Amino acid sequence: MPNSIVEIKKKLDERIGKHVLVKAQAGRKRITTHHGILSKTYPAVFIIHLNDEQGTLDRVSYSYTDLLTQNISIDFDEAE
Template structure:
């Protein structure tokens, strides 16, 4: 990932609407993974819409500093 928040936002702006896998640290030794679609970017955060097993739509948001400090990691699905 790029080294500044502005560069991270620009990269994510280019990938809106694509499928994404997010791995986030959720505590001491716990990591959560979310599959979804990058839906919107705002000046301080970005939003990912999730599909869970029951078919309900949910969403999570992360700040660009989470990516910069490596609290989360993002991988885009090229196959979908």
Template sequence: MPESIVEIKKELDDRIGEPVLIKAQAGRKRVATHHGVLSKTYPAIFVVHLNDGNGAPDRISYSYTDLLTHNISLAFGEEED
């Protein structure tokens, strides 16, 4: 991932509509994993529509700062493990 919020937003703007795997810190030694599609970007946040099917909310939003500080990680399409 790029190393500034402006670069992160620009990269995500280019990937709207792509499938994404999100790994987010959920507490001590816990990681939440979500599958979805990057749907929108805003000046301070981006929105992912989830297709987990586990009763979780339909969409989730994160700030670009979450990516910058490595609180979450994104893997798009063929980059998914």
């Protein structure tokens, strides 16, 4: 991932509508994973609509600093 928030936002803007796998830290030694689609980017956050079957969440938002500080990781599905 790029080294600044501006670069991260530009990279995510290029991939709006793409399938994504998000791994986020949910506490001590717990990691949650979500499959979804990157739907929108805003100046401070980005929105992912989830494809989870069992989950009650239909969308989740993260800040660009979460990526910069490696609290979350994003992998895009390149097979599209």
